[in-house]
Amino acid sequence: MGAWQKGQSGNPRGRPKKNRALTRLLEQAGSKTIEINGKRMAAKRWLGTALWQAIMNGVVQLPNGIEFPMTGQDWLELVRWLYGQVDGPPRNETDVNMSGGLDVVIRWPEQTD
Secondary structure, eight states: OOOOOTTOOSOTTOSOOOOOHHHHHHHHHHHSEEEETTEEEEHHHHHHHHHHHHHHHSEEEOTTSOEEEOOHHHHHHHHHHHHHHHHOOOOSEEEEEOTTSOEEEEEOOOOOO
């Protein structure tokens, strides 16, 4: 075989997709049916409900009944994280054109996760 021509890919089908083992395991675990207080539900449904209840009540409650009160900072971080999962993160800047033709740029600090 000769050398590759300039601009020609050595792998025309592209790089193979990575094995998303952790994602697959989380999806499998979340799809399992669990029983809590006599009710059967998917584990991911319980997790979503538990996250929402933690935000509403300020307390994280585990399936075995153990409760962890959240600090104000914990609550705020959970709200930010959940908002980002539902609506995506907020844009980092917004352009506003005022009636006088003045452009105002509002910048939010970058969030680190």
